[in-house]
Amino acid sequence: MKEIEKDFLRYVNKITHYEEAISLMYWDLRTKAPANSVEQRSNSIATLSTELHKMRTSEQLKEMFTALLSDEATGVISEITRKSALECKKDYDLYKKIPIEQYEEFVKLQSKAESVWEEAKEAADFKRFEPYLEQLVEKTKTFIGYWGYDKNPYDTLLDQYEPGITVELLDEVFAELRDGIIDLLKDIQHSPKKFDPSFIYHPFPKEQQEAFSLDVLKQFGYDFQSGRLDDTVHPFEITINPSDVRITTKYDENDFRVAIFGTIHEGGHALYEQHISKDLIGTPLLAGTSMGIHESQSLFHEIFIGRNRSFWQYHYDRFKSYAKGQFDDVSLDDFYRAINEVKPTLIRIEADEVTYPLHVIIRYEIEKALFNGEIEVKDLPKIWNEKYKQYLGIEPENDGVGVLQDVHWAGGSFGYFPSYALGYMYAAQMKHAMLKDIPDFDDRLANGDLEPIEEWLRENVHRFGKMKKPLEILQDATGEPLKAKYLLEYLREKYKNIYDLA
Amino acid sequence: MKEIEKDFLRYVNKITHYEEAISLMYWDLRTKAPANSVEQRSNSIATLSTELHKMRTSEQLKEMFTALLSDEATGVISEITRKSALECKKDYDLYKKIPIEQYEEFVKLQSKAESVWEEAKEAADFKRFEPYLEQLVEKTKTFIGYWGYDKNPYDTLLDQYEPGITVELLDEVFAELRDGIIDLLKDIQHSPKKFDPSFIYHPFPKEQQEAFSLDVLKQFGYDFQSGRLDDTVHPFEITINPSDVRITTKYDENDFRVAIFGTIHEGGHALYEQHISKDLIGTPLLAGTSMGIHESQSLFHEIFIGRNRSFWQYHYDRFKSYAKGQFDDVSLDDFYRAINEVKPTLIRIEADEVTYPLHVIIRYEIEKALFNGEIEVKDLPKIWNEKYKQYLGIEPENDGVGVLQDVHWAGGSFGYFPSYALGYMYAAQMKHAMLKDIPDFDDRLANGDLEPIEEWLRENVHRFGKMKKPLEILQDATGEPLKAKYLLEYLREKYKNIYDLA
Incomplete structure (x- = not known):
């Protein structure tokens, strides 16, 4: 042996x-x-x-x-x-479990579907993409037949991205989250508070944005001896080897938020990978344990640190020194409110932190219904638009900014979307648990002392790699199973202040 | 079939x-x-x-x-x-032909020898490196036994880097080259002409050097859609795939020559690789045919173009515009002379274009004698120093700047050095042949019109890849077998002008 x-x-x-x-x-x-x-x-x-x-x-x-x-x-x-x-x-x-010919056919279909999707999105023409999406769904259903399932066929897909997560669990937490957010959104929309965030769009030279991004990454403890930051159209994190965890970001000279929050987000992914125990080198366990836990780490950094007022209390003066005077007349509070403005939009990746989960939940509800045979591919645009209307109060003027906006389905990735909202809930629940160990969390941020926070994440999440399953990580780190309420509480608390809610 | x-x-x-x-x-x-x-x-x-x-x-x-x-x-x-x-x-x-255990032993020995060599060079202590070099030579001799040889055991090594080249041929051409250069060097040293090249060492910002380097590469026709230029300690060219031929250079802000001539040199290697016929994609023939032919292309660009007065006639004003005024009072002629100053030095890679072949020939003579059993490893420092004294008139003050200066032997590469001088002779012979087709070679350079020159090289050398052996390339391109006289004639002609020789 x-x-x-x-x-x-x-x-x-x-x-x-x-x-x-x-x-x-x-x-x-x-x-x-x-x-x-x-x-x-x-x-x-x-x-x-x-x-x-x-x-x-x-x-x-x-x-x-x-x-x-x-x-x-x-x-x-x-x-x-x-x-x-x-x-x-x-x-x-x-x-x-999948016959090799069927697997190869699927790979070819994916690649074809992705290029058709690109054209269809450009032309805002769902009909063009429809037959491909139909085939992708059909074949995936056949695969589920090969793989098998317990209660719900969609569970098999969920399990591939987020082991242990089921429709039963998601139905419960996503319903609570959705309803809570819709309530909060209504309150925010009724608030008389209005901001003028126009200063956001003033020119901010790329080199200066980069210098600030590097500063922040260093403060987080991102190890540049084991990684590097480059510039790409679509930001990403990639682990090349255990001591080579690279990230990229995108610079928009007319909207600094793209690079700053993009870098912090990818930096969160990278910190996770950099902190996995070196005992796991050379095994398949040296990797983040799931999409959701990975996303919890990027969102923890982007949202719970990067969009926190205390974080900016520490950084705002330095940030201003990198800019070309555009913030000189902007108070910290105005700045903080502007980067946290809530406004329903059609596009998931441009969403604010309140409405973001609604985008994800809509995709979850559609995917689940598709794989349970309750709806058909041809009905997607209609169902999509209805849900946007119902949850966000806005409706896509065309499918390009609606049902065709994301590449995931064209790539045959079904069951992936829920990870985004799961990661967000995980992060909120971790933040709640962390406060017991680090009650002065905000003071730490305000003093630029991130070390205990990073140490907590390393100790409770990062180091395990795939030695623990996602829900095991969550349970052990927070002492509780998954709950939607921590994210809802965080959002209500934060936006109560920003929008003077009751 | x-x-x-x-x-x-x-x-x-x-x-x-x-x-x-x-x-x-x-x-x-x-x-x-x-x-x-x-x-x-x-x-x-x-x-x-x-x-x-x-x-x-x-x-x-x-x-x-x-x-x-x-x-x-x-x-x-x-x-x-x-x-x-x-x-x-x-x-x-x-x-x-080599038993696998012996091959593996050799690989381990190489790696160990390289790190010992580094220390020995640093400490200028040949004794430390001696036992490793002895083993490398012994094992290589054993390998020659396995591989077999016709006339001379060293031929087998030469053939690995430069197929078709033999001791018989090298003895003849290298002797002629060596004696001709020693004569020329004496004449130059007796010349009363002296230059003041101190302006070379004035600060020249890296970014500006890079901009000029990129300009020159573009003029040569280096395809940036199929390559890129980066910055490294040791410049090199590397072919990643047939449409991805990358080069690197090194910037010394206090000596622009390092980057400019380094870039042109590596650019010459890259042009060769970029111009190999795409019919050879996916085969082992899509590569330069030998070390020597490769070096002929880098040296053709570095020396026959880059150190040519007409080239600078076209570029000097633009070059000056990149610099920070250091050449404002330097005439084109003074500049041209300064970058072509001849001065025997101890270090091969710092040598001028007249003395360079002597460095190579010394290594050839030593390697040949080693593998023919005429000398022993322990005698190398003494023999090395004597030859430097005899050919170049200078003697290393220690082995660090003498016999230990190059990594090649530590890497087990014997038979490699001659390629450097062969490439130089090939280039001179090609230049001579090219003049028949492009008699206005210098005028073309002076007008910045490199196209016919690059086209000649592509047509006669580059496109074949490994479809032709090195001496076949040379014969077909120049109509003659290898001759030392073209390099000697070129050098005498050029330095006659620079040093006012008889």
């Missing part, structure tokens, strides 16, 4: 080396690669990805993880090995 | 994809990678390199190239396939 454990660890270590090569090729494609290199690069990525796929679905691997997960192995192999074997089994089952 | 050809091409195409991943990982390590990423990155590179090695030495590949090189294949398969099969056979034989 010890021999098998050794062979297995060598095998999964080799997998991480292929992953490093592929990640770097992607990073380079999106940051540095010259335009003409793309075609050949894509072929090289495809070759290495195919090899990686073969390794993850080999009989050799199956034999090893089966042995390591047998009763004989209990107490003999390490816990890291056991959980690594479980991860490998999960991947193996995911791919092996 | 057609089936085998198809399988073979698929196989070698896959090899190029692994090469792309590895090249990118190296490029990143040397340009962008954060400090802490290095250890894990090295492991990932090692894993992919091992896979690549397996592919290059597999029985499957051997069966394919053996079939493709059999009589049956003649006339059935394409010439590209046949030459690719020959390349694969060459690689296969190189590795397979």
